[in-house]
Amino acid sequence: MDEPSKTITISNDSAAVFVRGYAHTASGQIIWLEIAPQHPKLTGAIWASLVSSHHPYLHLEDSDRGLGKAVYGLGRAYTRIEADAPHLAVAHDGGKARARLTRLIAPEAIQPIALDQPFYSLAWPGLAPEVVLAAALEKTSPYPVLIEWGTYLLEAALGCGQAIPLVTGGAAPCGFEIEAGVNWPDLISQGLRTGRIRLTGAA
Numbered sequence: 001m002d003e004p005s006k007t008i009t010i011s012n013d014s015a016a017v018f019v020r021g022y023a024h025t026a027s028g029q030i031i032w033l034e035i036a037p038q039h040p041k042l043t044g045a046i047w048a049s050l051v052s053s054h055h056p057y058l059h060l061e062d063s064d065r066g067l068g069k070a071v072y073g074l075g076r077a078y079t080r081i082e083a084d085a086p087h088l089a090v091a092h093d094g095g096k097a098r099a100r101l102t103r104l105i106a107p108e109a110i111q112p113i114a115l116d117q118p119f120y121s122l123a124w125p126g127l128a129p130e131v132v133l134a135a136a137l138e139k140t141s142p143y144p145v146l147i148e149w150g151t152y153l154l155e156a157a158l159g160c161g162q163a164i165p166l167v168t169g170g171a172a173p174c175g176f177e178i179e180a181g182v183n184w185p186d187l188i189s190q191g192l193r194t195g196r197i198r199l200t201g202a203a
Helices: 040-051 129-140 147-159 184-194
Strands: 008-011 016-024 030-035 058-062 067-071 079-084 100-105 119-122 163-165 167-170 175-178
Touching (some): 016 040, 030 175, 119 129, 129 175, 147 175, 147 184
Antiparallel strands (some): 008 016, 008 058, 016 167, 058 067, 079 100, 119 175, 163 175
């Protein structure tokens, strides 16, 4: 695995951490964040700002891209994944603190709650965002969505301005914000009429 990038940081008024990758919306809301292993107190301080209901702004600095921007968290819990990763640590505390890789993911990027709420379609290992989108619609919607429709559905949502690419940097997956209230029945009907998609088998 590559060494953690020391050119991306996220900070609040009291702490700063090195970041391996990030994805946020056009407005700056953090959807996916991977924090390189460092002292747990630093990681905890940033996590607390991201989940705070007061939505404090943090500063994200990506020197590889020459970017510095204000970002903010969900204001509620992320899905938090941690793993021991001492070989990736960028800071040690005399061996007292365990070096842990921390990944924060918006829950709506893992399992959409409902189609009348925004959700996120991220690339996962072996799965492109369009496949993830079709799978989410197949599971969540009442419509006869087929996985092979993913490319068309994402392109159609992009075309009507209701799928918006996430801003990403570092070792982060590409992805899209899917706005609430997309008229999926209309898009599916258009795709069937134009031959972009087809119903097959029992569907």
